[in-house]
Amino acid sequence: MLSLADTGFAEATWIMVAKSVVIFAVIFGVLPVLTVVERKLIGRFQHRYGPNRVGPYGLLQPLADVGKLVSKESFRPENATKTLFILGPLLPVLAGVLSLAIIPWGNVQDGVGFYGIDVPIGILYFFAVGSIAFYGLLLGGWSSGSKYSLLGAMRSAAQLISYEVSMGLALLGVIMMSGSLSLVDTVQAQGEMWFIVPQFVGFLIFMLAGFAETNRTPFDMPEADAELVQGFMTEYGGMRFGSFLLVEYMEILVVSGIAAAMFLGGWMGPGPSFLDPIWMLAKMIGLVLLFIWVRATLPRLRYDQLMTLGWKVLLPLATLNVLVTAILVVVFS
Amino acid sequence: MSAGNGFDPRSASYLDSIEVVEVQRGPDPGGVGGAYRAFGETLRGLKTTMARLIEGPMTIEYPEEKTPVYPRFRGRHKLHKFEDTGLEKCVGCSLCAAACPADCIRVVAAENIPGDRVSAGERYAAVYEINLSRCIFCGYCEIACPFDAITMGHDYEMADYDRRDLIFTKEMLLAEPVERTPLKSEGE
Numbered sequence: 406m407l408s409l410a411d412t413g414f415a416e417a418t419w420i421m422v423a424k425s426v427v428i429f430a431v432i433f434g435v436l437p438v439l440t441v442v443e444r445k446l447i448g449r450f451q452h453r454y455g456p457n458r459v460g461p462y463g464l465l466q467p468l469a470d471v472g473k474l475v476s477k478e479s480f481r482p483e484n485a486t487k488t489l490f491i492l493g494p495l496l497p498v499l500a501g502v503l504s505l506a507i508i509p510w511g512n513v514q515d516g517v518g519f520y521g522i523d524v525p526i527g528i529l530y531f532f533a534v535g536s537i538a539f540y541g542l543l544l545g546g547w548s549s550g551s552k553y554s555l556l557g558a559m560r561s562a563a564q565l566i567s568y569e570v571s572m573g574l575a576l577l578g579v580i581m582m583s584g585s586l587s588l589v590d591t592v593q594a595q596g597e598m599w600f601i602v603p604q605f606v607g608f609l610i611f612m613l614a615g616f617a618e619t620n621r622t623p624f625d626m627p628e629a630d631a632e633l634v635q636g637f638m639t640e641y642g643g644m645r646f647g648s649f650l651l652v653e654y655m656e657i658l659v660v661s662g663i664a665a666a667m668f669l670g671g672w673m674g675p676g677p678s679f680l681d682p683i684w685m686l687a688k689m690i691g692l693v694l695l696f697i698w699v700r701a702t703l704p705r706l707r708y709d710q711l712m713t714l715g716w717k718v719l720l721p722l723a724t725l726n727v728l729v730t731a732i733l734v735v736v737f738s
Numbered sequence: 739m740s741a742g743n744g745f746d747p748r749s750a751s752y753l754d755s756i757e758v759v760e761v762q763r764g765p766d767p768g769g770v771g772g773a774y775r776a777f778g779e780t781l782r783g784l785k786t787t788m789a790r791l792i793e794g795p796m797t798i799e800y801p802e803e804k805t806p807v808y809p810r811f812r813g814r815h816k817l818h819k820f821e822d823t824g825l826e827k828c829v830g831c832s833l834c835a836a837a838c839p840a841d842c843i844r845v846v847a848a849e850n851i852p853g854d855r856v857s858a859g860e861r862y863a864a865v866y867e868i869n870l871s872r873c874i875f876c877g878y879c880e881i882a883c884p885f886d887a888i889t890m891g892h893d894y895e896m897a898d899y900d901r902r903d904l905i906f907t908k909e910m911l912l913a914e915p916v917e918r919t920p921l922k923s924e925g926e
Binding site for chain 2: 446448449450451452453454609698699701702703718
């Protein structure tokens, strides 16, 4: 049980429950829209319309997709490890929902914090929970009893190790400037200037690593539809496959949320304070659109290029960024 | 090897005579310079895709929207009648059947009865069938016809559920076809 001293003020239980429900409802309302927005945008990037048959402008497409996935058989290969195979898609969903809790939507207003919870360890929580999501991937791939799945899972593991370090280092610069791990404090520290200006390199590294973390092109090695037939998800069908897809979008939202809070001033924006969550959501959606734009542009990296980029470019660059930031922080304080 | 032929691979004259060809290589990947270049190229790629987005879709949504065809497009055949007398132009000469490389036209000719003429000539086509599942739409029948009785239309939507329905009889070919296909306008 978290002591109330840590959050700085007391909140009634029902407020916390209501907050969770609202965050959950908003995110799960946005997710299906995101899938259709992505497909339509990718279509536009390729001179196509994208889905436009189901409902007006194809907006009901996610409904049809979910209907299809739910009605499919949840197939399990004979040589799959049963419990782990079922656990595989569940862990990432759990981790994704958990990491939604720390995304700050606004400051404390009338005794209610506009966030799930303001953990003092903020970013560390994000990394811890994000790593649990990868367990789901690994377990799912390994327990499928298929070589493609195993290859995809191995790639995921290598990718996670290569990019999580740079991701953490990229955020270290911001943490040094704000002097706090808490996301709420970090956003408040950006009152004068968004951290994207002094920490532009950090932002780039974080976004690059974010692409790798969420298995998006150009780092979608674990899935690699062309060579690995969806990698770790090969043997999954029905809603289990669907939850992997869902998690991908949820992770994109979470990474966008962290990036928006750490670099883009979070809920800061003109207008009255009740618009704060809207600003936050707008910044997140903007970053998600960037994800889609990059997906439409870049081809998948080769495996060795992925490793080279992670270890030889991003890691030294992130370390340099941290060093320079540390020196500047000491000099100017 | 005797020393008499004067060939020495280590001699200066031989080494001078070798043409050294520079092999063109791409820039060395990796390193900070590579990262910088990759970043620039990524931005260029993003610009390219954004330009495609602004151009808008090029899709022709087929069943609702059809690509216009050229006036000389060779679609489904049509048989013609004289507009003034209403008589069939086809005289049953079977030249189209002879010209057909796919052998998909069947003509059975019959004598015209005076007073109840079917065609303008001496004979007429009692049976005129085109098997459209065989037709290759080459248009040779159109060229072979001495009376312009058969021409190629613009209709290309001929899919059917039964192969037997693709054998078009004279009545079907003579009937005024539903013009479903738009024609290309001048300069399109």
